[in-house]
Amino acid sequence: MVEITEISAMLQKGKAKIVKEMVQQALDEGQDPKVILNDGLLSGMMIIGTKFKNNEVFVPEVLVAARAMNAGLGILEPKLVEVGNEPVxxxxxxxxxxxxxxxxxxxxxxxxxxxxxxxxxxxxxxxxxxxxxxxxxxxxxxxxxxxx
Ligand code: B12
The missing domain is CATH 3.40.50.280 (Cobalamin-binding domain)
Known part of the structure; x- marks a missing residue:
């Protein structure tokens, strides 16, 4: 079973490929996409944001974390988006x-x-x-x- 906090940790390290794989695996295991989003991806990005603000990490680290975030989001998108027939x-x-x-x-x-x-x-x-x-x-x- 994928630990959602581990997704957050890998995102903070900018490991886009691993984040992608872990998000996919967590979905395959039937874990809730909203929990993966909030406790995995968004929480990791928030930690990076705080470190950036405190000058503990700099633009390159934030950039690779952001790439990992977008990679994970790409995998989650079909699960988060359930479109009806007629656009509102x-x-x-x-x-x-x-x-x-x-x-x-x-x-x-x-x-x-x-x-x-x-x-x-x-x-x-x-x-x-x-x-x-x-x-x-x-x-x-x-x-x-x-x-x-
Ligand atoms: C990731 C990031 C980057 C990445 C961006 C990568 C990317 N592809 O997006 C990189 C490294 C490139 C970057 C660069 C810079 N960044 Co930056 N970055 C961040 C960081 C850490 C996270 C932002 C993020 O993605 N959060 C996660 C998302 C999900 O949250 P969000 O963006 O807030 O979006 C939510 C809401 O705002 C809202 N929302 C957003 N858009 C919209 C639109 C609509 C219509 C609606 C309804 C809602 C909505 O809904 C979203 C979901 O909840 C923030 C710090 C932080 N804690 O926010 C700084 C931050 C935004 N960056 C900042 C700065 C200063 C910069 C740079 C100038 C740094 C530099 N010295 O070069 C450059 C600017 C480059 C440029 N010209 O834009 C400042 C901005 C300060 C300000 N407002 O005056 C922040 C706040 C950091 C700080 N505390 O200093 N950054």
């Missing part, structure tokens, strides 16, 4: 200009999909004009902007 609305989501943080955005995009939204992700470092023109192009009901 359409959302354009992205991270604002000057900002490259995308983990929170990716998570929110997943949750929106899970809630039945059709989601158009415009990526990171996105200027206002791009948000507006994409929203007009796809006739979005809502624009979601992530800014850390």
């Amino acid at each position: 609305g359409r959302a354009v989501i992205g991270t604002v200009k000057g900002d490259l943080h995308d983990i929170g955005k990716n998570l929110v995009a997943m949750m929106l999909k899970g809630a039945g939204f059709d989601v158009v992700d415009v990526g990171v470092d996105v200027d206002a004009d791009t948000f507006i023109s994409k929203a007009e192009e796809v006739q979005a009901d809502v624009i979601c902007m992530s800014a850390l």
Whole structure:
């Protein structure tokens, strides 16, 4: 049985491949995807965030941890997203200009999909004009902007 705290530990070390494998194994064992997300991935990222704030780790360590986080999220996505047939609305989501943080955005995009939204992700470092023109192009009901 995969220890969820071990997923958190591997994420903090930036071991993307191992995180991916452990998340898959935990799912195969029937462990709750929300527990894997909260106690494995998010808790690991929170610890890294605190260490970053306290200057105990630096950008490269945060970056590899973030890659491991996104790798684990990719495996969890199908389990977290259970889409119905009719979309309840359409959302354009992205991270604002000057900002490259995308983990929170990716998570929110997943949750929106899970809630039945059709989601158009415009990526990171996105200027206002791009948000507006994409929203007009796809006739979005809502624009979601992530800014850390
Ligand atoms: C990972 C990380 C990075 C990674 C990003 C990798 C990636 N692919 O995203 C890297 C290493 C690249 C990075 C770089 C930098 N970072 Co950084 N980073 C973080 C860190 C540690 C975690 C952020 C994260 O992913 N958290 C996990 C996710 C799940 O949480 P979240 O992003 O908060 O998202 C949740 C909510 O905010 C919300 N949400 C988010 N978006 C949206 C959108 C909508 C529409 C809605 C409804 C909700 C929502 O829902 C999400 C789920 O709960 C934070 C510290 C922290 N504790 O937050 C600093 C932090 C955000 N970074 C910070 C800084 C300063 C930087 C740098 C400037 C550092 C530097 N000196 O170079 C650069 C900036 C680069 C740039 N131009 O953007 C500061 C920002 C301070 C500020 N706001 O003024 C923070 C707060 C650290 C700190 N305390 O100093 N960073």
